[in-house]
Amino acid sequence: MSTITQVKRGIAPNIAWLRRQSVRRTLGKFSLYIVLAIAAALFSIPLVWMLSTSLKTLYQQDAWPPVWIPNPLEWRNYPDAFGFLPLGRYTLNTLFITAVTMVGTFISCPLVAYAFARIRFAGREFLFMALIATIMLPQAVRLIPTYLMFDRLGWLNTYLPLIVPSFFGTPFFIFLLRQYFRTFPEDLADAARVDGLGELGILTRIFLPLAGPALAVVAIFSFQSHWNDFFGPLIYLNREQMRTLALGLYYFKAFEGTTNWGQMMAAASTMTIPVLILFALFQRHFIQGVALTGIKG
Amino acid sequence: MASSTLSWPRLNQTQRRNITGYLFITPWLLGLLTFTLVPIAVVFVLGFTRYGVLDTPEWVGLRNYVRIFTDDRYFRISLVNTLYYVAISVPLHVIIGFLLALGLNAKIRGITIYRTLFYVPSIVPQVAGVLLFVWLFQPQIGLFNFLLDLVGVRGPNWLGRPEWAKPAIIIMSLWGVGGGMIIFLAGLQSIPEHLYEAAKIDGANNWNQFWTVTVPMMTPTIFFNLVMGLINSFQVFTTAYVATNGGPMNSTLFYMLYLYTTGFQDFKMGYASALAWILFFLVLVLTVLVFKSSASWVYYESGGEG
Numbered sequence: 001m002s003t004i005t006q007v008k009r010g011i012a013p014n015i016a017w018l019r020r021q022s023v024r025r026t027l028g029k030f031s032l033y034i035v036l037a038i039a040a041a042l043f044s045i046p047l048v049w050m051l052s053t054s055l056k057t058l059y060q061q062d063a064w065p066p067v068w069i070p071n072p073l074e075w076r077n078y079p080d081a082f083g084f085l086p087l088g089r090y091t092l093n094t095l096f097i098t099a100v101t102m103v104g105t106f107i108s109c110p111l112v113a114y115a116f117a118r119i120r121f122a123g124r125e126f127l128f129m130a131l132i133a134t135i136m137l138p139q140a141v142r143l144i145p146t147y148l149m150f151d152r153l154g155w156l157n158t159y160l161p162l163i164v165p166s167f168f169g170t171p172f173f174i175f176l177l178r179q180y181f182r183t184f185p186e187d188l189a190d191a192a193r194v195d196g197l198g199e200l201g202i203l204t205r206i207f208l209p210l211a212g213p214a215l216a217v218v219a220i221f222s223f224q225s226h227w228n229d230f231f232g233p234l235i236y237l238n239r240e241q242m243r244t245l246a247l248g249l250y251y252f253k254a255f256e257g258t259t260n261w262g263q264m265m266a267a268a269s270t271m272t273i274p275v276l277i278l279f280a281l282f283q284r285h286f287i288q289g290v291a292l293t294g295i296k297g
Numbered sequence: 298m299a300s301s302t303l304s305w306p307r308l309n310q311t312q313r314r315n316i317t318g319y320l321f322i323t324p325w326l327l328g329l330l331t332f333t334l335v336p337i338a339v340v341f342v343l344g345f346t347r348y349g350v351l352d353t354p355e356w357v358g359l360r361n362y363v364r365i366f367t368d369d370r371y372f373r374i375s376l377v378n379t380l381y382y383v384a385i386s387v388p389l390h391v392i393i394g395f396l397l398a399l400g401l402n403a404k405i406r407g408i409t410i411y412r413t414l415f416y417v418p419s420i421v422p423q424v425a426g427v428l429l430f431v432w433l434f435q436p437q438i439g440l441f442n443f444l445l446d447l448v449g450v451r452g453p454n455w456l457g458r459p460e461w462a463k464p465a466i467i468i469m470s471l472w473g474v475g476g477g478m479i480i481f482l483a484g485l486q487s488i489p490e491h492l493y494e495a496a497k498i499d500g501a502n503n504w505n506q507f508w509t510v511t512v513p514m515m516t517p518t519i520f521f522n523l524v525m526g527l528i529n530s531f532q533v534f535t536t537a538y539v540a541t542n543g544g545p546m547n548s549t550l551f552y553m554l555y556l557y558t559t560g561f562q563d564f565k566m567g568y569a570s571a572l573a574w575i576l577f578f579l580v581l582v583l584t585v586l587v588f589k590s591s592a593s594w595v596y597y598e599s600g601g602e603g
Contacts, residue, residue: 032400049440053432061438111324115318115321121319137333140532144343144573145339146336148566167324168324199317231534264428265429271422275420275421279420
């Protein structure tokens with residue numbers, strides 16, 4: 001748009017048609033299209049390259065100039081990658097952690113969020129500020145003491161350090177759900193109270209059924225954060241058969257070095273494709289989730 | 298003063314509300330205590346000890362801190378590397394994210410496809426993304442150097458040269474700019490249309506509208522992305538750990554990498570605790586400064602709710 005203004009300033013006095021709104025708008029749209037198309041190509045190339053390389057033979061990987069669409073398609077990279085490291089096992093491990101933390105999240109977070117949204121208890125505002133503060137707290141500061149605590153409990157090399165905290169609520173998800181609950185009309189809870197419904201009843205029978213979109217967002221964010229988590233598994237899991245996909249990929253690189261990119265990209269795709277499928281299915285919720293974070297704070 | 302028979306039920310209700318409220322938030326309160334408040338206190342105390350996990354902590358007073366500030370090369374290197382990373386990547390994320398969101402806010406055909414293309418890289422699992430970029434940055438047969446070759450530039454050995462490794466890590470992080478972009482986009486779409494119409498009536502052109510309506514209305518979103526960006530970038534870890542493990546020549550030895558090595562590979566838990574406390578303090582001071590500065594540049598609509 002700014003280029004158009006410059007053009008206008010420079011030569012527009014001679015070219016009357018350029019000053020016409022419709023022409024300017026078309027030109028503006030056109031240049032926007034071009035800029036966006038180039039940028040979009042730059043952003044998309046890496047992912048295309050990941051999938052493309054995962055289907056290449058060793059010979060095609062080294063080709064110069066690079067081959068975009070492998071021919072023939074080397075599907076063997078996938079079983080080979082799964083043979084090199086037990087990626088199937090790692091996938092199951094990751095799914096297990098992801099599923100259990102999801103259960104923990106859904107037990108704890110709605111309860112806390114509901115109280116912050118609709119129960120007027122003493123000290124609520126102060127505690128809510130504390131909740132927000134913990135969202136911004138650098139994780140580094142609690143890393144060592146929590147590690148030592150889990151060590152004392154004998155929880156190293158178990159999934160407990162990765163799973164148990166989710167049952168105590170995740171501040172960010174609590175915040176998200178609370179913001180959503182706050183959009184419900186105030187008399188919704190009051191009317192139910194008059195009807196003799198307890199707070200737990202109001203939450204489970206009225207609020208949760210209405211909170212579908214927000215719950216979907218929390219489910220997606222929770223899945224993502226545990227599916228992708230690298231640091232937690234890195235410090236808590238040492239035994240090989242307990243590794244998650246993220247850890248497995250790291251060791252894939254550490255062991256394999258830089259010899260077989262096709263297999264390595266097959267492993268990377270294995271971890272990425274489920275997230276892409278999830279995105280394709282729930283695109284709306286991914287985007288909504290961001291709007292929900294309520295930038296207004 | 299009402300009679301006791303009248304005020305009792307009232308008091309009861311408040312009490313009951315308090316009890317229910319605290320019962321509901323009990324999980325979080327317990328979590329706050331065990332996973333946040335106690336650890337912060339413990340890490341502070343541990344910072345004054347020598348502690349090798351297996352033996353008992355030994356009180357050494359300020360010795361850890363004195364060593365960190367006077368006789369620790371790696372502390373200085375990692376701090377400088379991290380400040381470099383933060384100073385460059387945070388502004389780039391904000392600026393590029395904002396510009397992309399501006400472009401993607403236009404009402405043109407196929408805009409949702411564009412939004413998707415920019416957003417999807419940000420949801421790619423980090424470790425998978427890093428492996429991919431290690432491959433893209435490969436000096437001889439990597440795609441980036443091939444593309445650079447096409448325009449006549451000889452690409453460097455990105456991750457193998459100390460002067461290129463940090464920019465490479467920053468480029469890697471910028472691939473995920475879509476996350477911040479979507480937040481900017483949500484912010485742009487919540488600007489009420491009537492503000493633009495009012496500006497148009499006052500004779501403002503697109504450029505003026507951008508500076509008098511869009512930018513002021515977006516300052517809360519910029520502020521949000523800036524603060525979260527600061528806090529996260531100070532803790533940059535996975536990209537550098539997986540791609541270069543701090544090398545070459547410590548050029549990607551970021552603060553968290555040094556902290557991790559100290560605590561979890563050398564098992565110097567006391568020393569690592571002091572490092573953690575310094576990082577916490579640094580981030581806290583910076584966050585407070587940004588919050589303080591916000592009064593002069595962040596514009597909040599009157600009658601703020603939520």
